[in-house]
Amino acid sequence: MTIGIIGGGATGLLFSWYLSRQNPLKIFVRTNNQAEKINDNGITLYKAKEPWTSKSMTASSSYEGLEDCGVILIMVKQYHLSGILPILSKLPKEIPLVFLQNGLGHLDDVNELPNENILLGTIEHGCQRIDSDSVRHNGTGLTRIAPLKGDVVRLKSILKDYDEDFPISFGDSWKQILYKKLIVNAAINPLTAVLNVPNGSLVDNPYFKKLLHSILEEIIPLFPEVDEKEMMQNVVGICESTKENRSSMLKDIEAGRKTEIDAIMGYCLKQGELLGHQMAFSRLIYEMVKGKEVEQGG
Amino acid sequence: MTIGIIGGGATGLLFSWYLSRQNPLKIFVRTNNQAEKINDNGITLYKAKEPWTSKSMTASSSYEGLEDCGVILIMVKQYHLSGILPILSKLPKEIPLVFLQNGLGHLDDVNELPNENILLGTIEHGCQRIDSDSVRHNGTGLTRIAPLKGDVVRLKSILKDYDEDFPISFGDSWKQILYKKLIVNAAINPLTAVLNVPNGSLVDNPYFKKLLHSILEEIIPLFPEVDEKEMMQNVVGICESTKENRSSMLKDIEAGRKTEIDAIMGYCLKQGELLGHQMAFSRLIYEMVKGKEVEQGG
Known part of the structure; x- marks a missing residue:
């Protein structure tokens, strides 16, 4: 089941690197240049001293193939969401969407999407983008996900079994x-x-x-x-x-x-x-x- | 008539340089080192390109001879006043004292001094201390003086006739x-x-x-x-x-x-x-x- 990640910033690269270890993964970025670099070099993670490169993903600067993803994580800043929501609204309704923005101002718009399972999440990792295809993982933190609409059942079956450097918890209350x-x-x-x-x-x-x-x-x-x-x-x-x-x-x-x-x-x-x-x-x-x-x- | 200036910061040096052009002047500073430097080198003023040195003043790191001044300008920061007020209170009552601090917190204490003429002033010059015996005059501004107690008559007779680079105005309302x-x-x-x-x-x-x-x-x-x-x-x-x-x-x-x-x-x-x-x-x-x-x- 392919995981889709929208956003090539620090967290987008971090999640792509970790999640690509157990699933096929496609990362959607804004520029051709970044897509090409990732397709050529993979994504490199700096943690402790040794950089690790993973090539188990493909990158794209268009939204082609987005509809084939089993789940989509939206990892752009809140102020970039407005351009992406119309595209998400045309996807098959059964694809779970996970929104990982800071703030709450986007929730009304997100709530109007027709998708059955809309999840919200927060990230506690410390990370920093070094380059368009490399990211530094400064500190491990918990990713917390809870449903705004629907449930986390399908998502949980895809995002399970990750290692201790990348813990994910599924909760009931997005408000909390x-x-x-x-x-x-x-x-x-x-x-x-x-x-x-x-x-x-x-x-x-x-x-x-x-x-x-x-x-x-x-x-x-x-x-x-x-x-x-x-x-x-x-x-x-x-x-x-x-x-x-x-x-x-x-x-x-x-x-x-x-x-x-x-x-x-x-x-x-x-x-x-x-x-x-x-x-x-x-x-x-x-x-x-x-x-x-x-x-x-x- | 000797003018006394207490304080060897930017404004103290600036005033000493200008006022020493027409009157004998004594500057009272905190360190021996600064007093020696001024006594050896005079005070140098940087304005436009040409530095000008004046040697028409003496400097002292004690308050010896303070009682012989015809007027005393107090040009230390407000938070340094507390050490100076007891010394001023023992001076002959007819010496006018001019306080040139920012803020108003010191006025109650100043008001209790027995001196007959206590003046308050503000400075609008732009200046910067370069060294303990040199100062940069960035911009000419008005010095405004008004009486808190007594009048400005005696002071006016001493501080008159200065050039356009160093204007002084005497007013009635210290509050304004x-x-x-x-x-x-x-x-x-x-x-x-x-x-x-x-x-x-x-x-x-x-x-x-x-x-x-x-x-x-x-x-x-x-x-x-x-x-x-x-x-x-x-x-x-x-x-x-x-x-x-x-x-x-x-x-x-x-x-x-x-x-x-x-x-x-x-x-x-x-x-x-x-x-x-x-x-x-x-x-x-x-x-x-x-x-x-x-x-x-x-």
């Missing part, structure tokens, strides 16, 4: 997994991007820790399903265990790339408006990141 | 000049220090401009004596006319030095508390600068 991931991202990413510090500074620096708490106090109440105290500890724990890491949003700012601020903080601000919550801190941080995008871009 | 300077500093300095941008970005970048307005909307109402609309335009105008400048607070952060955040924003936050004003944005920016001080220092 997506809300928690969103809160983590909304607290850590924009703040580290604005302050230009690694994750650990948000708990080591007493002033930055105060800011982290201020943000969390605004964000967590947007999601009454999430336990406030437990979530606070969770975020602090993540800052501690990823002390040296520079967040993806900080890296995006440094590289002059578009960030996921709208998918993450923009979504929270909209929720705050709907619920009538005061979001002064979050709004300020949002404006700062948007401004930094403009600054870096030009 | 200090409040306006404080608002400018509170709006521009912390924001540029946090965002790591030159002054111009606060008006060119639409997101940063929004932040500038948010800060001003919190700060200006703390000072009902100041016209809100005029002040807004004033700050925007300063950002435009000093487009390429990096603010003193940004430079302090970059160099790992202590900033004037407590004298500037700390004072505003205290005023806000007294008046019961909501200061969410200002507080966040304050915490960010304090955190950046810790980050750079540690």
Whole structure:
């Protein structure tokens, strides 16, 4: 059963490398150049010292053959989804679709797809794209998947039996997994991007820790399903265990790339408006990141 | 009539150079090393291309001879004042004292000095210390002086007739000049220090401009004596006319030095508390600068 992966970024390459070890795999990327490089060289994974190359996949810069996949993982940034949804809506309804974006702003559109099984997931791996056909796997993390519509039965039968470097868990509540991931991202990413510090500074620096708490106090109440105290500890724990890491949003700012601020903080601000919550801190941080995008871009 | 200047930073050196052209001048600095260098080499001013050296001053690292000065300009940062006030309080009461600090937090202490004429001032020159005996004069600005206690008569007779590169104006209202300077500093300095941008970005970048307005909307109402609309335009105008400048607070952060955040924003936050004003944005920016001080220092 062929697995389809849409997206040739860091996570797309990482998943392609791991999942191609047990299944035929096709990766759909945006440029001819990347497709050719992957078809010629395979994908190389850097983990520890030894790079490992896998050639057990084919790459394509068109969506030809997408309908022959047994399952499709959509691994593009949320702001690239709009171009892909119309293509997905024409696929056979029995193909399970797995969406692995940050944020929640896309769920209404995704929900309207006619497919029977639509799954949502979050990724905790630390990874970094080195080149269009190579990726660094910095830290193993859990991939959590839960159904938005339908169930995970078919998907589970395809994605089973992976090794300990690539664990996948199947759950029932997409809200729990997506809300928690969103809160983590909304607290850590924009703040580290604005302050230009690694994750650990948000708990080591007493002033930055105060800011982290201020943000969390605004964000967590947007999601009454999430336990406030437990979530606070969770975020602090993540800052501690990823002390040296520079967040993806900080890296995006440094590289002059578009960030996921709208998918993450923009979504929270909209929720705050709907619920009538005061979001002064979050709004300020949002404006700062948007401004930094403009600054870096030009 | 000897002019005394306390403080060997950028403005202390700048004022010593200019004022020594028409009066005997004594500069009081903190280290033996700086005093010796100035006594050996004089003070060199860099403006345009040609450096000019003046030797018409003596320097001292003790306060010996302070009581013989006809007027004393106190040009240390606000956070260094506490060590100097006890010395000033023992001077002959007829010596006018001119305080040229940012912020307003020191005024209660200054007001208790027994001296008959206590003047307050603000400086608009752009300058930068190059070395302990040399300073760069980047831009000519007005020095504004007004009495906190007594009058400016005696001072005026000493500090008159300076050239167009060093204009001094004497006014009646210390509130107008200090409040306006404080608002400018509170709006521009912390924001540029946090965002790591030159002054111009606060008006060119639409997101940063929004932040500038948010800060001003919190700060200006703390000072009902100041016209809100005029002040807004004033700050925007300063950002435009000093487009390429990096603010003193940004430079302090970059160099790992202590900033004037407590004298500037700390004072505003205290005023806000007294008046019961909501200061969410200002507080966040304050915490960010304090955190950046810790980050750079540690």
